[in-house]
Amino acid sequence: MNTIYSLSQLGWQPFYQQQLTLEEYEHSICARVINHHRSEYIVQTNSEQVRLPIHANLPMMTVGDWLLLDQNQQFKRLLERKTLLSRKGAGAEMKLQHITSNIDTLFVVMSLNQDFNLNRLERYLTLAHDAQVEPVVILSKSDLCQDVAEKVIQVQALDPLLEIVAINGLESCAIEQLQPWCKSGKTVSFVGSSGVGKSTLINQLVQDEVALTNDIRQGDDKGKHTTTSRSVYISAEHGVIIDTPGMRELQLVGSEESLHTTFADIEQLASHCRFSDCQHQDEPNCAVQRAIDGGELDTRRFKNYQKLLREQAFNHASLREKREKERQFGKLIRQVTRGKKQLKKMS
Numbered sequence: 001m002n003t004i005y006s007l008s009q010l011g012w013q014p015f016y017q018q019q020l021t022l023e024e025y026e027h028s029i030c031a032r033v034i035n036h037h038r039s040e041y042i043v044q045t046n047s048e049q050v051r052l053p054i055h056a057n058l059p060m061m062t063v064g065d066w067l068l069l070d071q072n073q074q075f076k077r078l079l080e081r082k083t084l085l086s087r088k089g090a091g092a093e094m095k096l097q098h099i100t101s102n103i104d105t106l107f108v109v110m111s112l113n114q115d116f117n118l119n120r121l122e123r124y125l126t127l128a129h130d131a132q133v134e135p136v137v138i139l140s141k142s143d144l145c146q147d148v149a150e151k152v153i154q155v156q157a158l159d160p161l162l163e164i165v166a167i168n169g170l171e172s173c174a175i176e177q178l179q180p181w182c183k184s185g186k187t188v189s190f191v192g193s194s195g196v197g198k199s200t201l202i203n204q205l206v207q208d209e210v211a212l213t214n215d216i217r218q219g220d221d222k223g224k225h226t227t228t229s230r231s232v233y234i235s236a237e238h239g240v241i242i243d244t245p246g247m248r249e250l251q252l253v254g255s256e257e258s259l260h261t262t263f264a265d266i267e268q269l270a271s272h273c274r275f276s277d278c279q280h281q282d283e284p285n286c287a288v289q290r291a292i293d294g295g296e297l298d299t300r301r302f303k304n305y306q307k308l309l310r311e312q313a314f315n316h317a318s319l320r321e322k323r324e325k326e327r328q329f330g331k332l333i334r335q336v337t338r339g340k341k342q343l344k345k346m347s
Ligand SMILES: Nc1nc2c(ncn2[C@@H]2O[C@H](COP(=O)(O)OP(=O)(O)OP(=O)(O)O)[C@@H](O)[C@H]2O)c(=O)[nH]1
Pocket: 140, 141, 142, 143, 144, 167, 168, 169, 170, 192, 193, 194, 195, 196, 197, 198, 199, 200, 201, 225, 226, 227, 244, 245, 246, 247
């Protein structure tokens, strides 16, 4: 039997409603992408799941997207996204990969034991800023850490306004700390390395609810289980929850502005350098170097900022180059096809 949801339970908000014309409002079915397979998308309407086979006329979509179907359940159009989380696909190939869209909060989970790493956290925060999503840092496995307060101070130093939650996912009351963000009508997602405790928290949030999409948990030879696909859950109490597979590698592809947001303190300092194009190396009157010498700015943070800037610029340029090559190739194909047609006409 199909469960009936309200659109609001699926995460529908005025931002999407405002995009509909009157005609669309009356004659379309709103649906949300809940799974993306190799050959089809699965979308959820308020009453059922619909399969959309992938073909040339379908735009590239991702889990979380909102779209309109006609009365025959055929794709009409994709709605503008409120937020979009993307990264460079893993491996050597230069490919943009969408992780999920239209989420309100991104829980960045990092465990307080071996996984604790400020450089990685800055990377995840940039991912959130790039997607225009509010990040909330969850420091998990607090039971395995002797100096939780000290670690929280270190994270808070990255951004005085950052929301931070230190949590022991094994305690049954853990999710009470996530209540401010997990509400009906809202969509949240979890990112973080494999094994930091994302599924443990999600299981608590969704308890007896059934996943709209089944996540695939595969065991390795050490008997460990890891999530390998995205899963979408809907909870009457906690809203829509999107699990993402643990990330081994997160390469940024966003804009320079998102890095400026993550490293707002360095940007602020840089505005006081004598030269507007200061590289903060050994230029005279460099405010950034002065802050490092004075102990106000961590060398680690400055180095990571520079590293991420370089990485993002490189990935950006490579993606642009790849797109340009694809465009040229498409042009060539069209020219050849046109040439063939003309030859046919002439013969
Ligand atoms: N001590 C302790 N163990 C935890 C905590 N949270 C999770 N664990 C354990 O850590 C292991 C990994 O947790 P998962 O929830 O599967 O981790 P995950 O982030 O979902 O991992 P992937 O599915 O690989 O992305 C499990 O054995 C959990 O029981 C915690 O707060 N404290």
